[in-house]
Amino acid sequence: MSGLLRTEGVCCYFGGLKAVDNVDMQVEPGDIFGIIGPNGAGKTTFFNVCSGIYKPTHGKVYFCDQDISNMSQEAISHLGVGRTFQTTQLFQFMSVLENVKIGCHMGTKTNMFDAIFHTKTYRADEQYAEEKSMETLRNAGLEQYANTLAGNLSYGIQRRVEIARSLASSPKILMLDEPAAGMNRLETDALRDFLKELNAKGQTILLIEHDMKFVMNCCNRIMVLNFGEKICEGSPEFVSGNKEVQTAYFGSRTFGKDVEANAEN
Amino acid sequence: MEYIISQLINGICQGAIYALMAIGYSVVVGVTGMVTFTHGEVMMLGAFASYYVFLWAGNNLFLGIIASFAASWIVGMAVYKICYEHFFNAPRHISLICTVGFSMLLKNLAQILFGANRLPMLNIIENQVYSLGPVKINLLQIVILLVVFALAAVLSLFLNRTRAGIALRAVSQEKTAAYMVGINVRRVAMTGNCIGCGIGGVAGMLMAIYYQTCYATMGGTMSMKAFSSSVLGGMTDVRLSALGGLCIGIIENLGITFSSANFRDAFAFCFLILVLLIRPQGFAVKKGARP
Amino acid sequence: MSKIKAFVGKHRSLMLTAALVFAIVFPLFGFKKSMVRIFCRILMYFTLAGSLNITNGYSGQTSLGHAGFYCIGAYVMAILTTRFQISFWPVLLLSGIGAAVAGLIISVPTLRLKGIYLSIITLGASEVIRIIALNWEGVTGGSFGIKDIPRPTFFGFTFDSPLKFYYLFLGVAVIFLLISYRLIHSRVGRSWMSIRENELAAKSLGVRTAPAKMMNFAYGAFWAGIIGGIYAVYVQYIDSAVFSLDEGFNIMSMIIIGGQGTLIGPIVGSIVVNGLTELLRPIGVWRFVMYAALIIVMMWFRPQGLMGESNSILAGAKIKMRKAGKTGGKKEAIS
Structure with a gap:
């Protein structure tokens, strides 16, 4: 099948x-x-x-x-499987960039140990998250909103952010x-x-x-x-x-x- | 065996008081849609009101009930104004913390006003023991059961047969819809909250009579019991909450027969945690009835 | 206010170093012992409130029973150092681990419960821990508590004055801040915050919310346990009455007043609450009434606390679509 x-x-x-x-x-x-x-x-x-x-x-x-x-x-x-919701479920009080960075959660592996000691994994992951989310934002045409609070955006843009966030998880x-x-x-x-x-x-x-x-x-x-x-x-x-x-x-x-x-x- | 039976009776009697607390609690939670931590303090103040009435007017149970109900009603109004009305549209944790703050306020005020010592409430009801075969039951327990049943019956009549009661149920089910059909949601919520608090006050009085003492910090454990019971009953369902209270009372009293009385409260909490783990919706059938 | 914030933001490392140097130097200017004790309290409660802030502020799980973890840490320290004469430092770690394990156990119900049920579970658990500490006389000394807890030493250097403890507390606070800062600005912290903001969305992005919450709880409890351990050797005598629910509420009031979900909030909260405690000592018991009133006032007028952002979920802010352009613009102008 x-x-x-x-x-x-x-x-x-x-x-x-x-x-x-x-x-x-x-x-x-x-x-x-x-x-x-x-x-x-x-x-x-x-x-x-x-x-x-x-x-x-x-x-x-x-x-x-x-x-x-x-x-x-x-x-x-x-x-x-990435998805969006009928009523947007954004992290409203976070900036668009932070929203998309959480979308990178699955692509990264940092655990508490890595985060505390800033190991190689941590640095690689942070870089990956930063680059991946910026790239996703660029592709979705949301670059100029990167530092705006997600909840402050208009409805149409919010929908786009939600799609971008989902895309960040590849x-x-x-x-x-x-x-x-x-x-x-x-x-x-x-x-x-x-x-x-x-x-x-x-x-x-x-x-x-x-x-x-x-x-x-x-x-x-x-x-x-x-x-x-x-x-x-x-x-x-x-x-x-x-x-x-x-x-x-x-x-x-x-x-x-x-x-x-x-x-x- | 006799010991266990007498513990069972104690359990039922105490469970009846818990049931009353839980009824009050679930009315409050249902009608306001917010969880309260002040309920213990409201009950404590009810107990103190009855204490002073008994002090001045003699051991008149009826007056005591009225006094505790009225006192808690007034406190309930304050609770509503301070902790709920402002926060209907805010995230829940804000009003939750507000109720925590208000309960601290009431508790400490009570400690200042009434003193930190335990005040005795002796022999409000004559200590008479009746025995039916191996079963011994004293007058106090009978009176408590009667009061609880009477109040529960009155409340049930009110909720099911009167206009105001039906409005109250409507508000506790769906605020927006109630608003749409022309119910003054805020006023009904206020009344419902006060009724719940008043019932809690009577329960507090019964508790004080049962343990023959009342003191300013008695609210903490009582509020936990009320909460446990109503969680067991699915939070907003009045009847099931009462059943939950009964269960908690019985389990507590059977629990301490097998260990020390010091662990009484620990039993109730552990039981609550178990219930929440195994069946978070309590006795309620419908899932998602959680506020 | 926003200008100050912007200024601090620009010169962050400079400000932090200055604050640290100040914290190290200023107790040396011959304060009275009682004064140094107050500084110790402030630092101690800062770490304690900060650890509660990890659960309440960052992952949004309103825990009310933090005193329980604190209690476990203190008892682990007291029992192991008095009964088994194990030295302070390994036991300190054990205190933290003990509390963290308790935190893990208590957080298991959170896998199925949310919000208020979680609050109640933590409240109940804290009370159960206290009841056990009060009644398990063979181990905890019951209502008599545990006396004569030995002072810690560090390569022959004994911590025996409030001033020395001040530096111990300061060290722990700094380590706590550093580690928490790193955690929060990493994938782990982001997953916690995503749970706070919107659990459904977090799940749809593959955040495993259950383990994340458990780790969050355990981490918060760990630091409460560490502080409990130090508290035990600091006062050299503990009994269960200290760890009542009121203590838990006291800790909570600090993060509420200071601001949840910010690292600076617990410091401010601790300074305000402990400062008030000293200032209001003359009015005796009324000061507890003052705290309670202060909590209510904060909830009414500034639910995000003194240091919190007004545009955060903790402020109960409703985002208004119409104002989008303005606030968005402002925010961009600052950053």
Whole structure:
């Protein structure tokens, strides 16, 4: 079996509520994989199952062919799953640089002994963290904010910082939960270009998004969830042409066409 | 065997007092959404209020209950104004530290006002022993149980049958939603806090009667017991907290039958730590009920 | 205030050296013994409060039972030096290690608990430790305590006056500061602070929060144990009454007044609280009321403490989006 991140029949129930029901998904290396669906379709829950915040009720999640269904969140992060959150979870009272430096946590090994005696490991790690975070900030176009408190930034920039912080840990797959939420059109476009650029460098990305235009233009594969179930998966063209998707997601056909037209613009 | 049975009765009786403390505590925590460290001191002041009433008005239990309830109610108002109202939107640890500071303030003030010595509260209730076969129970224990049950029943009626009580429950479940439907959250929180404190005051009085003494530093252990009990009951659930108090009382008293009475408090703490390790949500079924 | 901070920031090493030289030299100007004792107290409580600050201020785990670790250190020192005649220095290390092990054990519940539950566990544990010290008469001497703890020696040099102890306390404080500074400005310290700021995000970045918290607790407890050990030989007599919850609150009040999450805070807190203790001695018991009132006042008006940053999570600050440009700009202008 291949695929970077693969789920097999994942279910996540909260009492009687089937938030995620029997979802199979396979993300190949190099994909930009989008998950869409109406509000309450279980997208975020599915995300949380993949990154270990929730445990699946049934089914398995594999990352690089390793079963991660029952692993802790930290362990999964250590395997190379980086993620952002729907509501930004920045270290608000730290500067952007410090935020990103914590992102370098996994790439470094300093323990208390090293830190106290300033051993070689410590010096190497500090240098690595400094360089890596500056580089990440540069790539994300956040250099000028390096010394600003993260919480003081505008919402769109905060989202970017969160992505940069996650990137600093050099994840094999980057999972973004509604990255464009709260951004204006310009910021959204910039974000899309940024993600495409990342992807061109070989970064695999899995994202949830509401903005249809964003998803259609950005992703090369899309999965549609509704009421916790997968109703369709395929290329953007295939998905937007799918009848079931149109009725489920867009509500009515006319409205669906409207959005579709928008998406094509 | 008889010894164990009598310890069991002691345990139930003491557990009933702890239950009352825990009821007060969980009402406070539920309604304000913040954890308090002043509860012990509030109870201590209730005990002192009843002490002075007994001193001036004779051993009238009813007056004592009213006095301790009223005194603790007033202290509760001060606690609310100083430690909670200002901090509803601030991180929790700030109001937590504020309650720690206020409890230090009350304790030291009490030491200055009432003296550092133990004041005797002798024979508030006649020492009469009834025996049912091997089981001996004295009047004091019966009275304590009766008072606790009566208060619990009144509170339960209030919470479930009256408008104010239902508003109080609404606030303790979801403040924003309560605000949306037109409940004056601050006033209800204040009232709820005061009710919790008042109940705590009565519990403090019962404690003082039970040990026949009251002193300014009695709050510390009492507050720990109240806290342990309500943690055991899942923190904000009034009924389960009462059950938790009963459990702690029984375990303590059975524990000291097998070792020395000096370790009484250590038993309660160790039990609490064990509970938190094994089942952090206590008796409560719902997960995530933690404040 | 910000100008002073900027100035200190620019000439940090110079200021630090000056402060150190001052601390070394000034007790030599013929102070009375009682005065030197106060300086000793200040330094001792500085390290104690600083070690609590590691848990409370840096990893955000509000621990209220620091007196328990302090107690363990003191008893380890007292018991091993009086019963087994082991010399001071190895036992000092053992005091620290003993307390650190206790810290590790107590921090195990923190793997599942947060916030207030943790506070209660530490409070309870501190009380349990004191109750054991009070009642385990065979080992701890019960309520009589342990008397005649021998003075430490250092290559034939005996620590027998407050002045000599002053330098011992100073040495420990400096070592503590140095090590803590290095830890905090490393990956370890960053992981602690990330837990304080946002545990969920920390986990998503692969910070193993459970071991990090445990190490944090153990490290804080270690220094409390060291200070406990020195305290035992300093006063030569310990009993369990010293290590009550009030002592724990006293230590906590220092970091709250001085400022949590800063290295300088505990120094300021210790100077303020111990200075007040001396100044307010005439009003007797009322001074405890004063402390309590001071804590409440601090929480109302300056929850981050005297030295804390107003833009920190410990200040309870709510970041306001609208003001973003202004504050951000200011901050950049300084740095």
